[in-house]
Amino acid sequence: MSTIKGLVKSDVKYDGSSLRVAIVHARWNKAIIDSLVNGAITKLKERGVKESNIVVESVPGSFELPLACSRMIAGSRIQTGAASVTDLLGGLNFNLPGSRSGTPAPPGAALPPPNQPFDAVIAIGVLIKGATMHFEYICESVSHALMKIQLDTGVPVIFGVLTALTDDQALERAGLGRGSEKGHNHGEDWGLAAVEMGSHTRRWAEGRFS
């Protein structure tokens, strides 16, 4: 009997060419992480997201993912309104960038090109159950925190955290299964979800609905 489970892919091939996407990944269980990240990047590019608009950052473990997502979303917004350092500081000049030698930055010293806010963030981690309750506490806190960040900021945070009870469960969900069944790389699904949700939230923000 065929399974009723699984994601039904959208018929719409969402265009990612104008989107800016961040991938934040933990470094625990690196071989699995690397496969998931590569899967996500492959699909982002397949949907037209420019390589220059794909930002990848890493943190020690999954427990650090929520803070990283929160601060990167905030940081991606900070320069969109300021034309220069002094503008950012309301006209005050505290000898900022360009004055490492102590010379004041020229009035109106330009910031690096304004950031485009992230249209979506993919949070990737691999949690594998151990002998203690550490697994449960991290899974619970991280999942709730990532959901809160996306609802608070309005920026889609794609839940790319594997919560595996065994090594093989994690390997198969990265397309690295050790048996005959290699499994499916869920990172690909997360890349596609990031483009879809980034496209949706942009459109909805403009009051446009399908």
Ligand SMILES: Nc1c(NC[C@H](O)[C@H](O)[C@H](O)CO)[nH]c(=O)[nH]c1=O
């Ligand atoms: N056991 C796993 C961890 N543990 C580390 C925590 O995520 C965190 O980095 C540490 O407690 C310091 O705050 N992280 C994973 O991503 N995967 C694991 O299986």
Ligand SMILES: CC(=O)[C@@H](O)COP(=O)(O)O
């Ligand atoms: C996900 C975890 O925190 C887990 O891998 C840690 O293993 P243990 O519970 O044996 O310390």
